[in-house]
Amino acid sequence: MSATLYGLIAEFRTGDALLEAARRARDEGYCAVEAYAPYPVEGIAEAVGFPRQRVPLFALLGGIVGAAGGYFLQWYSAVIDYPINVGGRPLHSWPSFIPSTFELAILGAALAAVFGMLFANGLPRLYHPIFNAPDFEQATRHRFFLCLPIHDPHFHETRSRDFLQSLQPMSVSEVPA
Structure with a gap:
């Protein structure tokens, strides 16, 4: 050859x-x-x-990491680093953390899907x-x-x-x- x-x-x-x-x-x-x-x-x-591509798995893992990271960031800042009693609510008021956690899960999934697709295709x-x-x-x-x-x-x-x-x-x- x-x-x-x-x-x-x-x-x-x-x-x-x-x-x-x-x-x-x-x-x-x-x-x-x-x-x-x-x-x-x-x-x-x-x-x-x-x-079969692993891009859906990358997106799932990126979403989980994004959600966990967003929730941890809010929990740490509100409960550990700088606790402020606002209107008598508990320091760990998880319902107020949900919107940002959801948005960071979507961001993490989207970024992981894009970079996972590039990696799986051998690009650039x-x-x-x-x-x-x-x-x-x-x-x-x-x-x-x-x-x-x-x-x-x-x-x-x-x-x-x-x-x-x-x-x-x-x-x-x-x-x-």
Whole structure:
């Protein structure tokens, strides 16, 4: 295998052809299949074996941390650090802490979701070898691409090229690293 090769890429005319090609690639044994399309293709995530994201878990944890931090901050300032008897209410008057606690839970969840999404997607990524593929700029307009990267354990340069040719794409080309 060439050290200057990222993988092989096949270009398809329709989203259905890309979906069928991705399913066949997974059935063939490829586990690191990458698909690129100008718009969402229904079922492509399952076809390429896209893992479930943990962004909802990040958002839940961010909400819990935000709520706990907001409540603790209010409790500490009202009960421990600077206790003031206002209108005879108890120092730990939890109902008055609820609005700020709720808002900080929402803020924490939103920030954790945004940063979790960026982390899960490997962003910001300023360079990816796929951008060097021939005609890849068409992926944002009207072409669909399926890439078999070299780091896939099932990848073999000649067998993978023959497999991609058997899918009847418009073209098959190498992606330089």
